[in-house]
Amino acid sequence: MSDTTSTVEAPQPGRYSVPGPPPRPRSQLVGTGFAVAAGAMAVAGALGHYMARRHASGVDPGHDWLAGQSVPNPQLVYALITLLVSVVTAHWAVWASGRGERGHTWVGMALTLVMGLAFFNMVMFSLNRMEFEVGSGEWATLAYAVTGLSLAILIVGMFYLGLMTLRSLGGSVGRDRSTPLGAAVFFWDFAVLAWAATWYVVYVVK
């Protein structure tokens, strides 16, 4: 071993030790931020591909492509509103967590998860009502792929929220430990935004 190693091992002023919280405790939030960036680029790439194909689809882009296909707009709008409300309840949970109010935190998370399930129920109903079949045409295939990607991100978001809720039931909730819950809600915000973009591009602009 060199002299430098013995320098490390010898006690001396300036050696730090942190028995409490780490100096920069936001690892989970930052990691979630990177995951959000990757997910955002995946959705953007898929939507970009969709729009490029739509642009090249004919004289009247969108209309020619969707001939004979009706989109149940009211149901999909209600689904989106449900998601937006779930964002409010999710942030209520984080706010309550920051104040150390466990009851409010759990109610907020439970409402968020229930509204997430309600959203999936409504979207599945809408897609069944549309009766479009994957593989039946270019639009159907692309819509299936892009919608599926967004729904997969929402499922990951619900799983993440559920996991953090379970952790909070185990006691990891409170003013000083709100970051994991905040990270999960941050991902949920992104998942909702990704769905909103997908809904607008695929089911409104078509």
Place this chain on the structure above:
Amino acid sequence: MTDATTEATYSGGSAGPVPAEDPTAFGWLNTADHKRIGRLFIACSLLFALAGAVADLLVRFDLASSDGHTVLNGDSFVQVFTFTRDSLVLGMLIPLFLGIAIYVVPLQVGAPNIAFGRAAALSFWGWLVSAGVLVGAYIANGGPAGGFSDGVDLHLLALAGLVISLLTGAICVAVTTLTMRAPGMYMDRTPPFAWSALVTASMLVVSLGVVLGQIVILYIEHRYGPRFLGGNYGIWSRIDWMYRTPQLFIYVVPVLGVVAEIMLAAARRWVFEPLALYFTMGLVGLFGFGAWANFGITNEGADIVDGLEGIVLVGLYAGALAGVAGLLALLGFTLWQSRNRPRPRSGAVSLTRPNTAVVAAFGAGTLIAVAALVGLIGAGVDWLQIAGRGTDGNAPLRFTTWVTGQQSLLIYGAGLLGGLAALHWWAPKIWGRRLSEPAGFASLLAIGGGALVAWLGPTLSGVFTEQPQFVYGAPLLTTRYASQVDDSGAEGLSALGAVGVVIVLVGAALVVLNLLVSVAMRKGAETEADPWDGLTPEWLLPSPPPLGAAAALPELTSGTPLLDAELNGNGLNGTGAAAERDADEVPA
């Protein structure tokens, strides 16, 4: 934070408690230790380097004949061609530096482990399983142009698995650098390699995310139809951009970090302006974003970007070149500043006593600069054609084997040579032993020389014979692709490229052999904590460091504590580069 009375009990950020090292196979399977994960990534990625080089050799031999396919046939040519890129980039280039970063970055920034140790382990095992599935898919006649439909789907799933796994590992590295730095290790004190790993990880997140979206669409299109994207023949044109320049520049940013680490240690001096060091590496990463290149190949939305494509091409290469040239100039100036500084002891690394790491780093940095310059020239030529000036009906260079040349330069030249430099430099820290210097010099000569020959052949062929790099889309055109290798000279130039790959393959095999003999067979000399007189914090730790050792580092007041100790002569609480500048400014 700096209470001297307490013991070093910091367990570290979200990494949480880490199990003690279990020497059994189960321990390796179950590990969340960044050192083991890093070693696993390094070892497996080197095996993929060999597999990819062998596949590349088959492709180039096939193109070295004017009698059509001689080694492969139409479809298998496409499969081996695409497997070459998959294995060299997703199997070797990215995971090799990811593995080195997972090992080294926590030690450099003073973190007890990689952030999300379990996720990092999942990243490795996910990558390995996906790579195995990828190879299986190709064996089952899958992959682009594959004849077995489920095999093609399996290939796409494996690609998605590879990308997700690599992204997970990249996120772990980035989060470690951003959130788990020891007190005193501010961002503007971050060691160059840790910074380069952060740049690459960030750019991988935003660029490979796009690939994921593409793969989802390709999978649905191929599995359920209608195959409006070309089915199994349309896959490659939509993901090829991640194996080309400028995207390749993102993957070699860690090489620039390695170059900076080694050159600064050789200079025994910190750069006069650290922000310039960080900025230049960031510039290369930023301008390497290559998702735009999809338009250039598929023509989807080409009318939207028409007229912009050429200037975007030139701008991206110019930005990358500015970054590389700026960094090399900065390092060169630092070396010049330290020309008269005496070496602290005989074992120290220096330019006057170059070892494998120094020469390989110098070579890798130079080759990246050459690749950026050549890329800029090629983009300029293509721009003139796109703009309708100077066109004579020639194929744009980006559709010729010019691209293969660039890939050779960056993957073999920069990537493999930079990897060799990093392995020789950090081998004492990773395995506690030095690698053999004679074998190292032999492998660097082979890899460097081979990469130049492998670059020269296809580049000249692209320029003078317009030999196409690949024929996208149409099933029958791959046979015509081989027939384009006629007596115009492409045949001989392809053979020249093949010779280059043979030499690279010998060099890569030597690297693996060196590791086997020096590390696995324990023939390498055991080493002390700091055999090179390095500058950065990892050299304060034992070689190899025990788990969590980095958390017991003294308080860092710069990214170069060993240099501070040398300058102050009495410990580790100097003021780093500032002290050095002050010392220089005081008249003797």
